[in-house]
Amino acid sequence: MTDWNAMSDADFRKEVRGFFEAEYPEELRHLPHRPKFAEIEHWHRKLHAKGWVAPAWPAEYGGMGLNAAKLLIFYEEQQRWGVNRGRDMGVQMVGPLIIKFGTPDQKEYWLPRILSCEDIWCQGYSEPGAGSDLANLRTRAESDGDDFVINGQKIWTTMAHDATHIFMLVRTDPDAPKKQQGISFLLAPMDQPGVEVRTITTLSGETEFCEVFFDNARTPRENLVGELNKGWTMAKALLSFERIFIGSPSLAQNALGQLESFARGRGAFDDPVFRDRFAQAALDVEDHAALYARFADQLKRGETLGADVSMLKIWVTECFQRITELMIEAAGPDGGTIGPLQVGNVSVDVLSSFYKARPTTIYGGSNEIQRNILSKAVLGLPG
Amino acid sequence: MTQSDKPSGDQEDLRLLRESARTLFERAGGSKRARTLRDAGGGWDADMIRKLAEAGVFGVTVPEEDGGLGMGLAAGGVIAEEVGRVIAPEPVVLTVGLSLGLLRRLCPNDARMAQLIGGETVLAVAWQERGPNGGPAEASCRYENGKLTGGKAWVVGAAGAQGFLVVAESDNGPVLVLAEAGADGLSVEERRQADGSAMGELSFSGTPAEELASGGAVQGTLAEAVNDTTALAAAELVGLSERAFEITLEYIKTREQFDKPIGSFQVIQHRAVDLNVMCEVAQSGVREALGLMDGETDPKARARLASRAKARAVTAARKITRDAIQLHGAVGYTDEYDIGLYLNRALVLSAWLGDDAYHRRLWFEAREEEGAAQ
Numbered sequence: 001m002t003d004w005n006a007m008s009d010a011d012f013r014k015e016v017r018g019f020f021e022a023e024y025p026e027e028l029r030h031l032p033h034r035p036k037f038a039e040i041e042h043w044h045r046k047l048h049a050k051g052w053v054a055p056a057w058p059a060e061y062g063g064m065g066l067n068a069a070k071l072l073i074f075y076e077e078q079q080r081w082g083v084n085r086g087r088d089m090g091v092q093m094v095g096p097l098i099i100k101f102g103t104p105d106q107k108e109y110w111l112p113r114i115l116s117c118e119d120i121w122c123q124g125y126s127e128p129g130a131g132s133d134l135a136n137l138r139t140r141a142e143s144d145g146d147d148f149v150i151n152g153q154k155i156w157t158t159m160a161h162d163a164t165h166i167f168m169l170v171r172t173d174p175d176a177p178k179k180q181q182g183i184s185f186l187l188a189p190m191d192q193p194g195v196e197v198r199t200i201t202t203l204s205g206e207t208e209f210c211e212v213f214f215d216n217a218r219t220p221r222e223n224l225v226g227e228l229n230k231g232w233t234m235a236k237a238l239l240s241f242e243r244i245f246i247g248s249p250s251l252a253q254n255a256l257g258q259l260e261s262f263a264r265g266r267g268a269f270d271d272p273v274f275r276d277r278f279a280q281a282a283l284d285v286e287d288h289a290a291l292y293a294r295f296a297d298q299l300k301r302g303e304t305l306g307a308d309v310s311m312l313k314i315w316v317t318e319c320f321q322r323i324t325e326l327m328i329e330a331a332g333p334d335g336g337t338i339g340p341l342q343v344g345n346v347s348v349d350v351l352s353s354f355y356k357a358r359p360t361t362i363y364g365g366s367n368e369i370q371r372n373i374l375s376k377a378v379l380g381l382p383g
Numbered sequence: 384m385t386q387s388d389k390p391s392g393d394q395e396d397l398r399l400l401r402e403s404a405r406t407l408f409e410r411a412g413g414s415k416r417a418r419t420l421r422d423a424g425g426g427w428d429a430d431m432i433r434k435l436a437e438a439g440v441f442g443v444t445v446p447e448e449d450g451g452l453g454m455g456l457a458a459g460g461v462i463a464e465e466v467g468r469v470i471a472p473e474p475v476v477l478t479v480g481l482s483l484g485l486l487r488r489l490c491p492n493d494a495r496m497a498q499l500i501g502g503e504t505v506l507a508v509a510w511q512e513r514g515p516n517g518g519p520a521e522a523s524c525r526y527e528n529g530k531l532t533g534g535k536a537w538v539v540g541a542a543g544a545q546g547f548l549v550v551a552e553s554d555n556g557p558v559l560v561l562a563e564a565g566a567d568g569l570s571v572e573e574r575r576q577a578d579g580s581a582m583g584e585l586s587f588s589g590t591p592a593e594e595l596a597s598g599g600a601v602q603g604t605l606a607e608a609v610n611d612t613t614a615l616a617a618a619e620l621v622g623l624s625e626r627a628f629e630i631t632l633e634y635i636k637t638r639e640q641f642d643k644p645i646g647s648f649q650v651i652q653h654r655a656v657d658l659n660v661m662c663e664v665a666q667s668g669v670r671e672a673l674g675l676m677d678g679e680t681d682p683k684a685r686a687r688l689a690s691r692a693k694a695r696a697v698t699a700a701r702k703i704t705r706d707a708i709q710l711h712g713a714v715g716y717t718d719e720y721d722i723g724l725y726l727n728r729a730l731v732l733s734a735w736l737g738d739d740a741y742h743r744r745l746w747f748e749a750r751e752e753e754g755a756a757q
Binding site: 272275276278279280282283284286287288290291293294308311314315368371372374375376378379380381382383 | 632635636643644646647648649651652653655656657659660663664665667668670671672691694695740743744746747750
């Protein structure tokens with residue numbers, strides 16, 4: 001077993017970069033959509049054989065056991081090479097919760113199946129009436145003999161139509177005094193009569209989001225993770241690392257690179273107004289990266305991140321949107337055209353970038369919610 | 384490249400430097416001093432200059448063998464941020480970036496070096512000229528037979544300086560000369576700035592001056608010193624912005640309307656968050672740019688980094704100081720509240736050596752040139 005954390009940052013980066021560059025299938029680089037598992041299965045097998053499916057998990061559970069510093073490098077290299085995250089909900093969300101709160105039996109059963117993608121997971125958190133106000137969720141799970149019986153509806157469930165299992169927050173005590181109480185964390189199989197999945201067509205015409213309906217669906221009681229009615233606290237405990245990851249500069253950096261080659265090809269830089277707007281965007285990305293590095297250094301020193309890390313997400317997602325808007329501007333009369341636009345030997349899908357940028361200010365806690373959090377937790381504003 | 388991949392300066396030294404500069408300014412009265420000095424005519428405090436010199440402030444970027452602290456531009460930025468926080472009118476960035484920036488590179492053995500580092504003298508730097516349309520123009524001020532003829536504009540610190548370092552043209556190319564304040568044939572027109580300070584318009588008619596350096600190095604060195612000063616002015620704006628934000632945050636927590644602190648209203652909260660984020664991005668971006676300048680020798684790359692810093696700092700300071708006035712409401716428009724002093728200082732520092740639009744243009748051009756060269 002390699003102790004990756006004992007390596008120097010530079011050596012580790014070289015190792016990761018070398019593997020991606022040598023082994024990652026060219027046709028999967030910078031995929032513009034979320035793939036179904038079948039599309040990336042050959043890559044997943046390589047990653048699994050290498051033991052690199054779960055970089056953050058402890059080695060004893062089949063992970064790489066990376067510390068925060070190495071983990072950031074791993075993700076930076078992944079994004080740099082355009083390596084698809086794959087169907088990583090199991091690895092990113094379910095696994096860590098089972099590792100932290102699960103029973104020995106749950107660990108033994110579920111963790112290897114997550115690594116091998118024998119089970120493919122989707123996340124059932126949001127509901128029609130519980131978006132930013134997630135604790136308002138209403139999907140019920142009631143005890144019935146050895147099972148829980150589930151009724152209700154989840155929405156924005158990414159790739160639910162290509163998942164075998166769902167992990168969800170469900171209401172198990174409707175009479176709890178606060179709505180954050182009475183919520184539990186439950187695992188359930190998708191392949192059963194009481195579960196119906198409908199895809200949602202997005203603005204860009206893709207179908208990566210779904211609605212999931214539960215009509216007396218069942219899951220064995222042993223699929224409750226952690227204590228009954230303690231799901232809210234558990235789910236929140238997981239978000240700390242996610243919050244820097246969601247504010248990473250890579251999406252905006254990649255978009256800026258595309259904008260630059262596209263604008264150059266189109267001669268947009270001849271226009272001094274466009275040049276200035278490009279310079280603004282480029283400097284917004286550069287200075288964001290400096291702020292990101294400050295938080296990353298905090299993690300690398302072993303410190304926990306405070307609520308202030310949310311500012312990364314606010315800045316970078318809004319910046320990402322401005323960059324994709326500049327692409328449309330540079331496209332001129334082609335700004336409404338679907339599909340890749342060819343400029344010299346560069347091909348840029350302007351609309352797809354634009355659409356991709358839209359939900360970034362909505363998901364992972366909308367930017368308005370992030371501002372609420374910052375104003376209270378960081379600035380100490382009342383009310 | 385992330386920050387930890389590159390060689391970092393000694394963060395602990397910088398922290399100590401920041402602490403001692405902050406203590407020094409706060410003991411002297413913080414931003415109250417700025418108001419007092421403005422009301423007294425817009426000069427600076429000679430005693431404060433002496434104290435700053437004792438703390439080593441002016442020699443912070445001068446190599447140790449030449450009598451300085453040898454700590455680099457990042458350390459200069461730390462001091463400039465502290466100057467900005469209390470909007471101190473003393474010519475710290477001028478002396479560290481321009482006056483000593485020129486002398487330490489062109490004539491490190493000149494006696495004036497020690498006087499500047501020791502706070503015994505302040506030398507303003509006269510290098511820009513005003514054209515017929517009022518904007519900047521090509522240099523035409525001449526130095527012949529030991530005498531200066533012509534004019535210089537936008538001379539910061541002209542009102543209190545003991546002398547002027549003048550970049551002029553001669554038969555042997557560009558020269559750096561020193562003219563004493565009050566020399567024959569020198570007239571100084573003071574133009575009052577928003578913060579109460581004065582910028583000088585100098586005119587020379589046969590003004591005697593001492594030659595300090597000449598030849599091809601003068602232009603290149605001037606450009607380098609201007610880069611340093613631009614970056615330090617950016618750092619000063621970062622410190623200014625941070626403090627302006629803190630004052631505003633305190634205000635919205637205490638000012639009540641509709642029986643509540645106005646900071647409990649969501650629209651105010653979101654605006655405050657945006658200012659905070661802008662501030663943090665500016666601090667990180669500017670500090671990173673100064674740190675990178677310390678490790679960079681290519682003048683074009685250093686110029687690009689200086690422009691990156693100033694562009695960000697001006698954008699942030701503009702947004703923060705103007706929104707600060709709005710969030711203060713009517714009292715923000717009075718002279719009585721300190722927040723106005725920050726707005727006025729930001730106006731002056733933004734215009735000096737180029738604002739954000741100007742520096743984005745330079746940044747873009749430098750980037751294109753570097754790209755083409757690769």
